Amino acid sequence: MRNLLTILLCSTLISCASTQKDQNTDPTVYQLDQVDAPTKWIIHISPIYPKKAAEEKLEGWIKMSAVITENGKVTEIQVLDSQPKGVFEKEAKRAFGKWVYKPALLNGKTVKVYREETLEFKI
Template sequence: MPIVGLTPVAREALIEGIEGYVVFEVTIGADGSVKDVLVVQSEPKRMFDRNVIRAVLKWKFKPRIINGVAVERKAIQMLEFTLNDLN
């Protein structure tokens, strides 16, 4: 999980009461910043994708250290969007 990050919000989905999820691959640079985000799966299709990508690109992670050296890595993450999150 990120050490710094914004939670994406899809205003249209919120207004219409739509729930869903996005599974994405994130490339984390040696400095902990997000270098790339690739949506692997989402439901409903494309409803949350753009907001997830925009938010995740601003996330910051603790760098992975191997033999004392920070290295780039990839990870799979999932974000769920439910109306219960608002309560």
């Protein structure tokens, strides 16, 4: 019985601690014009030109959006537009997901921001 009470108490404490941690994280995603210092990429991974597109000498671009976290990581990547459609999206998202940014600052604290990037594919 005593072991059962100890287990219940420990799981309650762990649950409370994880809930409190989640409550301290600011869920707000700011626009770049709302912050004091915007993000700036510090690691930029170039996409690999898709083999089929290179063979066909296709060029194009892709516009994406993402959330840049307080740690400078790229998350929640969405394709907004591309030309030609269905050719460069997969590789552009893979490369963009590996970029690292200097985080945005608001009132001296790092914050999440919404950012758009356009990648061009030229031979």
